[in-house]
Amino acid sequence: MEIAKRILLSEATIQQRVQELGQEISRDYGDTSICLVCILKGGLMFLTDLAKHIVPPVTFDFIGISSYGHATQSSGVVRITKDLEDSIEGKHVLIVEDIIDSGLTLRYLINNLHDRRPASLRICTLLDKRENRKVDIPVDYVGFSVPNEFLVGYGLDYKEYYRNTPFVFVLKPEYYED
Ligand code: IMP
Numbered sequence: 001m002e003i004a005k006r007i008l009l010s011e012a013t014i015q016q017r018v019q020e021l022g023q024e025i026s027r028d029y030g031d032t033s034i035c036l037v038c039i040l041k042g043g044l045m046f047l048t049d050l051a052k053h054i055v056p057p058v059t060f061d062f063i064g065i066s067s068y069g070h071a072t073q074s075s076g077v078v079r080i081t082k083d084l085e086d087s088i089e090g091k092h093v094l095i096v097e098d099i100i101d102s103g104l105t106l107r108y109l110i111n112n113l114h115d116r117r118p119a120s121l122r123i124c125t126l127l128d129k130r131e132n133r134k135v136d137i138p139v140d141y142v143g144f145s146v147p148n149e150f151l152v153g154y155g156l157d158y159k160e161y162y163r164n165t166p167f168v169f170v171l172k173p174e175y176y177e178d
């Protein structure tokens with residue numbers, strides 16, 4: 001594709017791994033129903049594919065959080081733009097996230113959700129940029145460890161674009177405006 005400098009994860013690679021994660025989650029939870037909490041908007045593609053491979057009963061809920069601004073670096077200052085519809089009290093919550101970078105966004109979210117007294121709270125992220133981590137986050141399921149580059153596709157955006165591609169790629173430098 002012309003806008004891609006490099007394709008990091010092909011559609012087949014992603015789908016294979018997502019299936020494995022679904023199987024792993026199914027084994028771990030057994031018959032326990034899971035409340036999948038998708039972090040909008042980046043986690044959306046991952047949620048829909050992952051959920052197809054989860055055997056125990058699941059419900060979906062969505063939370064929108066946004067770091068201030070559109071920069072390619074996380075500011076750590078986050079706010080809830082759309083809250084969950086239902087209470088998670090007493091439920092087994094699995095957060096479904098696109099990518100963990102500094103960890104600042106997720107630390108905020110974990111603290112926030114903990115206060116709502118779920119029975120358990122685990123994290124599933126498609127991508128993990130571990131070398132950029134600023135705060136320690138207990139991640140239970142990781143799709144892929146990725147290098148410290150700005151990635152787009154399969155839910156990940158640059159200025160809201162490129163979320164719809166079925167693969168993850170690095171944009172050519174001329175497509176970045178800052
Ligand atoms: P963190 O707070 O630094 O962990 O950033 C987490 C959020 O920043 C993710 O949920 C993404 O929305 C966004 N983000 C981090 N790295 C990337 C990237 O490489 N491409 C697109 N978005 C990213």
Ligand code: MG
Pocket residue numbers: 039040041042043098099
């Ligand atoms: Mg995100």
